[in-house]
Amino acid sequence: MSVALIVGVGDGLSASLARKLAARGYRLVFAARNIAKLGGLAAETKAVTVACDASQKDDVAALFEQVDEMGEALEIAIYNPSARARGPFIEIDPDAVQTGLQVTAFGAFLVAQQAARRMLPRGHGAIFFTGASAGVKGFPQSASFAMGKFALRGLAQSLARELHPKGVHIGHVVVDGAIRNPGRTEPPDRPDSMLDPDAIAETYMQLLEQDRSAWSWEIEVRPWVETF
Template sequence: MSTALIVGVGDGLSASLARKLAARGMKLVLAARKVDKLEALAAETNGVTVSCDAANGEDVEALFGRTDEMGGDLEVVIYNPSSRVRGPFVDVDPGEVQKALQVTAFGAFLVAQQGARRMLPRGKGTILFTGASAGVKGYPQSASFAMGKFALRGLAQSMARELHPKGIHVGHVVIDGAIRNPGRTEPADKPHSMLDPDAIAETYMQLIDQDRSAWSWEVEVRPWVETF
């Protein structure tokens, strides 16, 4: 039985991903800083929860050690975490910006490196990153998020060019818009303006299923009413 690892699990997109991967019979490892909130999802998907600060190298090594203990081949790794500091550029705290970059970009590097090391000997596997429109266009008062997401996109592109010829599919999903979550729905004056997490998750599954003769390294998803 193959294994899928999702890092940065919550009750939105990552929960949808967990359900779809579990429906395929994959063993799941669900990682988050606080795992208490994942009890119901873990029970539903028969997943194993692991507490992990993705920006901490020791935590990431321990996470993959736990994943190895489950046995089976690591087929899928999905990285979701991100962090941001809002505010005027001249006022944002440098220390908080550094923390945000460590979560959004450096953590992605740590997780992807560990995943690739396990996939390369078999010449098979998929590593997917959750990006944002901030990774292709920087918004005002959001410098840290733009920096982190641009770095994430660059990481994905570099990895794809290096690892695709070695059988590892690397994908970056640009989510251009707000995601509908439990307790968070479209305002009355903007119907249909949010992305459905199940629909986004289906796009991830399509990337996982892509034939290697037509691999995509990046896809964009946005509501049909979203301007761009």
């Protein structure tokens, strides 16, 4: 069995990813700041849970030490966390912006670096990042989120060019639209306007299972009614 690590686990996309990876026989590790909320999903998927603030290098190092203790190869690492500070640019709290960048981009760097150190000696593995439309177009009053997601996309593109020839598959999934999570549904006048988390997760699985002769480094997903 191989290990699949999901960093930033909740009840939406990451839960769908967990179920699909478990169905494919992976041993799962969930990392989140608050693991108390993961009990049900962890029991369902037989996952190990690890408390981790992905923006802190010591937390990330300790997370991967626990992954190593499982005694099996890390096959895939998925990075989901992000943070943002909304509001008019001249009013945004600089501390909140710094936190957002650390969570969205620096944390992704930390996790990817640790994962790559374990995958490169084997010449095999996959590191995927959950991106957003903010990583390809900046929106008003969302400067900090654009900064973080642009940095995340740049990290993924750079890693793909460096690590693909060494056998490690890098994937950046641009989620262009709102995700249909528990308790969050489309307005009556816009049916089917949100992304189904199971459908997004299936796209991740297709990316994971690509033949290396035709690897993608980036895929965009959006509702069929979304304008762009």
